[in-house]
Amino acid sequence: MTTDVAVSDFYCNQALSGRVEIQPVVETERVLAFHHTNPSYPVHVVVIPKEHVPSLADLGDADPSLLHEVVAVVQEVAAMVEKEHGSCSVNTNLGLYQGSRHMHWHVFHRGESESEILDMYGHHDR
Numbered sequence: 733m734t735t736d737v738a739v740s741d742f743y744c745n746q747a748l749s750g751r752v753e754i755q756p757v758v759e760t761e762r763v764l765a766f767h768h769t770n771p772s773y774p775v776h777v778v779v780i781p782k783e784h785v786p787s788l789a790d791l792g793d794a795d796p797s798l799l800h801e802v803v804a805v806v807q808e809v810a811a812m813v814e815k816e817h818g819s820c821s822v823n824t825n826l827g828l829y830q831g832s833r834h835m836h837w838h839v840f841h842r843g844e845s846e847s848e849i850l851d852m853y854g855h856h857d858r
């Protein structure tokens with residue numbers, strides 16, 4: 733399925749081109765993780781492949797091993813956020829949820845206190 737919305741690609745056009753300054757968190761030969769330039773959360777890292785990949789569902793011409801490398805960096809960053817802040821969420825968006833048509837993964841902590849999180853999620857097995 734395709735949509736006719738104008739193609740927007742912040743990552744190729746702004747971040748990877750150097751037009752916008754970014755603060756890297758983890759970088760490999762093919763993958764870059766950096767602090768979100770317009771964060772929605774107190775801790776908000778974005779993980780992207782350095783080459784253009786449309787989305788999780790559409791890897792375009794990318795070598796499938798690239799997805800594994802991206803997910804390995806997502807895993808590394810998520811573990812760092814969990815260790816430092818006690819909890820972490822990970823997501824990637826598709827279709828109309830995806831504002832920038834370059835696969836990117838959000839790794840974030842929403843900033844609630846531990847007691848707020850425990851109230852929210854129950855943790856009934858404690």
Ligand SMILES: [Zn+2]
Nearest residue numbers: 741744784834
């Ligand atoms: Zn791109």
